[in-house]
Amino acid sequence: MAEKRDYYDVLGVEKGADKKEIKKAYRKLAMKYHPDVSDDPESADKFKEISEAYAVLSDEEKKSTYDQFGHAGMGGYSNEDIFRNVNFDDIFRGFGFDFGDIFDMFGFGGGRRSRAEQGADVYYDLKITLEDAAFGLERDIEISHKKTCPTCGGSKAEPGTDTHQCSQCGGTGQVQQVANTPFGQMMNVRPCPQCRGEGVIIDTPCHECRGKGIVRETNTIHIKVPPGVEDGSRLRVAGEGDVGKRGGPPGDLYVLITVKSHQLFERHGSDLLYEQPISFVQASLGDEVDVPTLGEEIVNLKIPAGTQSGTSFRIKGKGMPHLRWNGQGNLYVKTKVVVPKKLNSKQKELLREFADISGKEIYVEDKGFFDKVKDAIKH
Numbered sequence: 001m002a003e004k005r006d007y008y009d010v011l012g013v014e015k016g017a018d019k020k021e022i023k024k025a026y027r028k029l030a031m032k033y034h035p036d037v038s039d040d041p042e043s044a045d046k047f048k049e050i051s052e053a054y055a056v057l058s059d060e061e062k063k064s065t066y067d068q069f070g071h072a073g074m075g076g077y078s079n080e081d082i083f084r085n086v087n088f089d090d091i092f093r094g095f096g097f098d099f100g101d102i103f104d105m106f107g108f109g110g111g112r113r114s115r116a117e118q119g120a121d122v123y124y125d126l127k128i129t130l131e132d133a134a135f136g137l138e139r140d141i142e143i144s145h146k147k148t149c150p151t152c153g154g155s156k157a158e159p160g161t162d163t164h165q166c167s168q169c170g171g172t173g174q175v176q177q178v179a180n181t182p183f184g185q186m187m188n189v190r191p192c193p194q195c196r197g198e199g200v201i202i203d204t205p206c207h208e209c210r211g212k213g214i215v216r217e218t219n220t221i222h223i224k225v226p227p228g229v230e231d232g233s234r235l236r237v238a239g240e241g242d243v244g245k246r247g248g249p250p251g252d253l254y255v256l257i258t259v260k261s262h263q264l265f266e267r268h269g270s271d272l273l274y275e276q277p278i279s280f281v282q283a284s285l286g287d288e289v290d291v292p293t294l295g296e297e298i299v300n301l302k303i304p305a306g307t308q309s310g311t312s313f314r315i316k317g318k319g320m321p322h323l324r325w326n327g328q329g330n331l332y333v334k335t336k337v338v339v340p341k342k343l344n345s346k347q348k349e350l351l352r353e354f355a356d357i358s359g360k361e362i363y364v365e366d367k368g369f370f371d372k373v374k375d376a377i378k379h
Contacts, residue, residue: 004071007053015067019058026054055086119146119242119251126255128225130262134294134320137225143253146242147217151208154243161204166195173199214243223255228270228323231259264292270329271319276301277338283307291333293318301333309337 008015011025032038033046040046056062056074062082065073074082122145128137148154157163165171169192177190191197205211221240229235234254241251259267266273276289286305290298299315312334319329343351 005049006070007057007066010049010053011057013057017057022054022057026050026058030054052082055083058086117245117248119244119248121251122241122253124253124255125258126223126225127258127260128229129260130265130267131294132225133229133231133257133259134227136227136229138222139225140220140222141255142218143221143240144216144218145240145253146214147219148243149206149209149213149215152206152213154213156198156206156209156211156213157202158204158206163200163202166192166199166201168192168194169199171199173197221253225255225257226323228321229257229259230269230323231257231267233257265294267320269320270322272329272331274331274333275336276333277336278303278307280337280339283309283335283337291315291331293331294320299331303335307335309335311335 008017011022011029013021013025017025029050030047033040033043033050035044035047038047056066062074062077122143124141124143126139126141149156152159155163166173169175173192173195174197175190175192192199195201202211206213209215219240221237223235223237225235234256237253237255239250240253243250264274272294274291276291278287278289281287282289282303284305286307287303289301289303291301293299297318299318301313301315303313312332315331315333317328318331321328340347
């Protein structure tokens with residue numbers, strides 16, 4: 001078996017070429033080697049080669065893998081994976097080429113009409129509480145998605161009635177047309193207008209789906225939200241999207257998670273932040289306070305004497321569970337010294353006494369490094 005050529009050499013572009021240059025190079029070579037216009041006996045093989053190179057280099061993920069590992073890195077891709085999501089029709093729209101033939105050349109698909117298509121994905125928005133995100137959640141949700149018609153089994157015809165082969169396309173679902181282009185006459189293959197690409201004529205459409213072969217159903221789906229899930233996460237439920245076309249697999253259901261804000265706690269990744277109000281006396285003399293957690297547990301926290309407003313204390317393992325590994329984050333308790341708005345006469349008297357004892361001492365926060373540098377420059 002001949003060794004594959006470098007994809008960049010195949011298209012005649014530099015390794016740093018952008019998408020526009022890659023597309024332009026492929027378009028030029030495809031116009032030369034497409035079997036519909038080339039007399040070269042090796043045109044089919046050359047067309048396959050340049051199409052494969054374009055399919056890889058036009059896809060960011062595949063291109064990155066190829067740039068790093070070369071052809072060895074493409075071993076994990078089947079031919080169908082390589083060509084998936086590549087829109088060849090968009091490149092030559094109006095020039096009469098049928099790029100469904102590419103799939104036949106590589107032996108997967110059997111033509112445009114018979115090629116199976118995966119069903120569309122379905123999305124569902126789910127709002128949960130911070131407690132739900134911490135401890136996990138199981139819930140039944142109602143999903144509306146397209147399913148195979150139970151009456152006709154997807155045949156589109158009323159049960160007991162006959163269908164017959166389309167006379168215009170001979171059952172292929174495609175018709176050929178000759179188009180005049182700047183490059184001469186070219187054969188163009190399009191879906192048959194009479195049978196709409198199905199290859200058969202349905203005399204009596206199914207009454208349930210009205211000849212579509214699919215119906216929209218609402219089903220109950222049981223989902224599990226894992227502990228530690230974050231706001232904006234997507235949960236995938238395989239096979240619960242819309243039904244596939246022409247025997248293709250169904251799409252998937254994606255549950256989009258929104259975690260609602262909490263009255264007490266602020267989340268930062270796997271850590272939680274809680275603001276604990278304390279009095280001037282507690283901050284000055286020290287104290288012990290009860291701190292709530294997301295569960296029912298109350299944690300006792302010691303406040304040292306001389307604690308400043310804004311000081312944070314860490315309580316290990318009382319944050320959110322890690323989603324991808326064992327263990328939990330931490331709970332950070334930030335103190336906030338609350339000054340009373342109203343004082344009785346006794347409290348005022350004691351504070352004045354405290355002020356007299358303290359003298360005219362002014363309490364100033366320690367300056368940061370850059371503030372000290374600024375002061376040194378001034379002097």
